[in-house]
Amino acid sequence: MASDGSELTIGEAARRTGVPASTLRYWEAAGLLAASERVGGKRRYEPQALRQISLIVLMKRGGFTLAEIGIVLAGLSDRTPPPGIWRELAERKLPEVNRTLAQAAAVKKILEQGLRCDCLSVDDCLHQIDAGHATVNRTPTVRRRGTRPARPAT
Numbered sequence: 001m002a003s004d005g006s007e008l009t010i011g012e013a014a015r016r017t018g019v020p021a022s023t024l025r026y027w028e029a030a031g032l033l034a035a036s037e038r039v040g041g042k043r044r045y046e047p048q049a050l051r052q053i054s055l056i057v058l059m060k061r062g063g064f065t066l067a068e069i070g071i072v073l074a075g076l077s078d079r080t081p082p083p084g085i086w087r088e089l090a091e092r093k094l095p096e097v098n099r100t101l102a103q104a105a106a107v108k109k110i111l112e113q114g115l116r117c118d119c120l121s122v123d124d125c126l127h128q129i130d131a132g133h134a135t136v137n138r139t140p141t142v143r144r145r146g147t148r149p150a151r152p153a154t
Contacts, residue, residue, distance in 0.1 A: 007037070007044035017053045024053065032056055032070055062097060 014021040027033045028043075033052060036043040052073070059069045068089055075086030 006047055007039070008047065008049070010036070010043040010045070013045045013049060013053065016050055017057065019053055019057060027053075027056060027066075030066060030070070032066065032073060063100065064093070068093070 008016070010021045010024055013019075014024060024033065025043075028035060033049065033056075036045050036049075038044070055073075056069055059072065060066075064072070071086055071089050075083055
């Protein structure tokens, strides 16, 4: 523990990371965060704990369970190659993360299409939304605002 005053109280760590102090205590009890030093009975965190907290938050947002996060953190903690269980987890989670990225990219495409669209309704604009690939195609007979349908040739 540094004694230069750079340690953070739990409240300061919570404020800087946006993670409630109660969650930091829970993560510490669960072994995700190293046990903090106590000064006058109060938790003090090293500044580098903020990076670890941010990593935990990021992984939770990415769909990792606390148990999975514990495996990843254990694989990163020492200066040896990650253990087999870490590699197994990475192999199992990578396809899931890739699916999430593909789904996010598809949603982004739909939103971007919506910003460019001047159709009268969503049905006019979106011909097909394939949930698996979330591809968006315009129908060939899309009517735009202020336009009239084409007359059939006689």
